[in-house]
Amino acid sequence: MMTRRQANIGLISSAASASLANLARAQEPEAIELPLPRSQGGKPLIEALRLRRSIREYSPRSLPRQVLSDLLWAAFGINRPATGDRTAPYWRHVMVIDIYAVIADGVWIYEPKGHKLLLHPHDDIRANLVYVAHGERMGDISGEDKRLYASVDAGFIGQNVYLFCASEGLATVFRASLDYRELAKTLGLGAGQFVAFAQTVGYPA
């Protein structure tokens, strides 16, 4: 895996090789292959429900790669490989929500099929998980309805994250108070895409 710093150093090299690198990146985005998510374990569900809560104070410690892998799979990973179906339900079987993971070395988009992270060239965002909706995939419904159905899909995912964090002793809070326009701009979202909600995940302070 290439760090952002290495990627930045790369920008100093000659324009010709930079163009080639950009071309290569356009075809095959820089990726982090996540370790396989755990397929068992965790606290018994009733205990996870008992422990579920919002926590707003975090330690600066970052999440180990395996925890990130398990977290993203729990949030919205594939739990039925034969059909590609997910751990959370989604609106009319249209893949509306992407999870953007903001970690120390950049912003990455979770790609559930390959269970990997694809580099998204932006950073400086405070939430760890940003739930971004592809409104343009939702067909001919009003903007209000797009936000509504994307919100409920984000709620399903968010509750998976809450329970995963309860089970693993992590801290999390779902975040609705965001500067949506600014965040969309920072993330460089495409036409029709919008930020539904975000969620902070980390170790408790």
Add this chain to the structure above:
Amino acid sequence: MMTRRQANIGLISSAASASLANLARAQEPEAIELPLPRSQGGKPLIEALRLRRSIREYSPRSLPRQVLSDLLWAAFGINRPATGDRTAPYWRHVMVIDIYAVIADGVWIYEPKGHKLLLHPHDDIRANLVYVAHGERMGDISGEDKRLYASVDAGFIGQNVYLFCASEGLATVFRASLDYRELAKTLGLGAGQFVAFAQTVGYPA
């Protein structure tokens, strides 16, 4: 507990005693005390996430009282008695969502503080759980925002129900395709209240 049939027979008695009964009911609505919810058990969280799915075919078998108790607690019960906080997060700490449980003997509102069901005098509704929002409690935000935040709250609850059903071998599906106006009318909702979503829960066919 009084069944609906007994309640209906009660209506045949004299007007005077019916008025007294109505008066008593207005002060203390007819209630089903649920058995205490289980405080432990269930499948390990990762396994519940692996098993989570939507099921659309149901057996006619109804849910035993203990299962209903566990289900409603998992959905939106109190998991921190000292503060009254819940198994699912909710918008700005305002209690927006009520769960209406539609079971064989009528429509009931889940009352998490007493962990009981209060009779709601309407029936003939097909979904088992109806997530009803108190828009009037949400203050001075637009109707669109009220629906939005109620939807995400319903999503959190819905995912708890999905995982509970996955853990217990029950079938469930979250339902967005509803006749919202008709359902609101049938439920006799108050001014400002609206149906956010519904969810069917039962035994698989």
